[in-house]
Amino acid sequence: MRTPRAPRAALLALVVPFALAAPASSAAAFDFADVAARAEALAARPYQVRGKVPDWMLESAGTITYDRWRDIRFRPDHALWRDRGLPFEVQFFHPGLYYDRSVQIHVIEDGAEEPVPFDADRFDYGRNDFADRIPRGVGYAGFRLHYPLKTPAYRDEVIVFLGASYFRALGRDNVYGLSARGVAVDTVEPSGEEFPSFTDFWLETPAPGARHAVLLALLDGPSVTGAYRFEVHPGVETRVAVRAKLFARRRVKKLGLAPLTSMFFFGENTTRGFDDFRPEVHDSDGLLLHLASGEWLWRPLENPPRIDVASFGAHDPRGFGLIQRDRDFRSYEDIETRMELRPSAWVEPLAPFGPGRVELVAIPTETELVDNVVAFFVPDAPLEPGRPIDLAYAVSFYSEHPARPPGGRAVATRRDGGTEKGNERFVIDFDGEALRALPADRPPTAVVTTGGGPASAEILDQHVVKHPATGGWRLSFQLRPKTPPPIELRAYLQTEGHVLTETWSYALVQ
Structure with a gap:
């Protein structure tokens, strides 16, 4: 037991x-x-x-x-x-x-x-x-x-x-x-x-x-x-x-308002190895944030090498939550804990929270037996x-919940060392009804940016291809850092100026 x-x-x-x-x-x-x-x-x-x-x-x-x-x-x-x-x-x-x-x-x-x-x-x-x-x-x-x-x-x-x-x-x-x-x-x-x-x-x-x-x-x-x-x-x-x-x-x-606490041990985006038969071990795999502007932002969770605090400016956010997005048993292969059945939790303000930020805290852990992820709203005052x-x-x-978010979403994030020493390669799968409806010969455009602009890193080898198994789209690119980590990344898909997906957000910390 x-x-x-x-x-x-x-x-x-x-x-x-x-x-x-x-x-x-x-x-x-x-x-x-x-x-x-x-x-x-x-x-x-x-x-x-x-x-x-x-x-x-x-x-x-x-x-x-x-x-x-x-x-x-x-x-x-x-x-x-x-x-x-x-x-x-x-x-x-x-x-x-x-x-x-x-x-x-x-x-x-x-x-x-x-x-x-x-x-x-x-x-x-x-x-x-x-x-x-x-x-x-x-x-x-x-x-x-x-x-x-x-x-x-x-x-x-x-x-x-x-x-x-x-x-x-x-x-x-x-x-x-x-x-x-x-x-x-x-x-x-x-x-x-x-x-x-x-x-x-x-x-x-x-x-x-x-x-x-x-x-x-x-x-x-x-x-x-x-x-x-x-x-x-x-x-x-x-x-x-x-x-x-x-x-x-x-x-x-x-002061952290409406705090949520979860566990992320390792997932598909984890590059260090663990001696475990299960492909992934987590109660949640991302932070979802709905900003007052209407933008939806997705931040995959990490088990970082050191305490990591990510802050997202959010005046009167419409909502935020820690989400267990991957619902496939094969991603966990655990017949006891059934992690694919763990709930997501979504916080929706019923009265304005006011000026402040949503903070995501990730604490290093060598076991699944502790909660190491916290998300909450911090008021400015x-x-x-x-x-x-x-x-x-x-x-x-x-x-x-089909409306969280209502458009395309990032359903998988993977990374490795890329094809050249010093590079990092990211592979992000996006899915959603509107994305599946796009024919393979009319790929959407990917918008990929870094927090420090071209001075912090160079984006290389960027591709968007139809995913033959899901009908969605796969974005891949390589990153050549020019400054020490952390380097903030953002990406989303659009077509003819129309945004099709949430914004994928990631911090390269090592």
């Missing part, structure tokens, strides 16, 4: 449950405004870590190993709302092992909040003998929401909240892959990254026949607090509408104490 991806040490910081003052008024239903008031009150106080799980329950103590933790099973018949026959139900994760902070769970029933305390009877401890040592009120590590995605007779997992501010969701035909986060703080900054955590959740009891679920969350961390509202719409494409209000305890220079920001966006988890 393949072990789950081990979270980075910093990702494990979960802040424990606690009750703040100023509960909801009995005259009004508990809602987002109440959580925002608690987040604002928290921001005015010094940060304090609460509710640590007892040390003996953590992996470091050796009592609860990975295998023993796996032997703790939630009892499905004890799921929240199971006895009421509602379309949604909730199952909980046991604290311990990696999860050294618990979260407080509440339900909202008829507008009033009620706690859902930890209950060891919800779990089957298997061969473990420590159930009677679990402290009462320790809290849960997280939870998962179930809904009948594939058939009315079975409630499938739809979304999981587990660890820091992470959540993962599934479209109908997906298996788990990449994650989203509530917020990113100082990612790859010299000062070190912070990982604020969701500490409290409020689950609205769904109505009979409901087709979406609503939950609220309180975020806390050394520099940032926040209130969140998630509206989960399961389906072929599961859409999570997010409303958030963020407060600063102290000035945050680099820092988050300041006393100046909260409001956000509204949706994150969609899905397999395919």
Whole structure:
């Protein structure tokens, strides 16, 4: 059995449950405004870590190993709302092992909040003998929401909240892959990254026949607090509408909004070798960006030799996402992980993000067991104490979407050393309905540019040919660098001045 991806040490910081003052008024239903008031009150106080799980329950103590933790099973018949026959139900994760902070769970029933305390009877401890040592009120590590995605007779997992501010969701035909986060703080900054955590959740009891679920969350961390509202719409494409209000305890220079986190170990564009029977190993293979100008940009992912940060100026972007574009099983040949079924995630602002940039961070890795790719929007203005920001966006988890982008797309990127020493050769396959309709004797024109212009590199041996297997078009060219890397590249196909494809973007870093 393949072990789950081990979270980075910093990702494990979960802040424990606690009750703040100023509960909801009995005259009004508990809602987002109440959580925002608690987040604002928290921001005015010094940060304090609460509710640590007892040390003996953590992996470091050796009592609860990975295998023993796996032997703790939630009892499905004890799921929240199971006895009421509602379309949604909730199952909980046991604290311990990696999860050294618990979260407080509440339900909202008829507008009033009620706690859902930890209950060891919800779990089957298997061969473990420590159930009677679990402290009462320790809290849960997280939870998962179930809904009948594939058939009315079975409630499938739809979304999981587990660890820091992470959540993962599934479209109908997906298996788990990449994650989203509530917020990113100082990612790859010299000062070190912070990982604020969701500490409290409020689950609205769904109505009979409901087709979406609503939950609220309180975020806390050394520099940032926040209130969140998630509206989960399961389906072929599961859409999570997010409303958030963020407060600063102290000035945050680099705030990552709507962050997505994924894994890229190696792919068709990887030139260094790995001892692995699989042709490719990744949860996502590219960043897709839709700019306010209407341009679509595709950036293939890399496992770089050193930390690589790519920044894309994006005033009020229309959307961005980490995409698993290659859906062919033969590209992975992995019958356990089924990477061709991993979801893509697309962020769509529902209110303008304002001036800023989309940042793509790639971290070197020698294993597939860590997430090493992060993408988020960074506003130009820092988050300041006393100046909260409001956000509204949706994150969609899905397999395919014909309108992202609506035109031709780069479906494969390959490279080698070319035909002369010092050169780099790139081979990019483009596909799409309009491209397939072009006859072989009327090839489109390729526009290939380098970030520094002719002074940085020379483009040689450029060709565009009809792809006999797909009906699309293959662009190939060689690059002769004149300056040290990194060298930024862009390419797209057009015909008679009409752009046919997204813009392929690449950084030659070695």
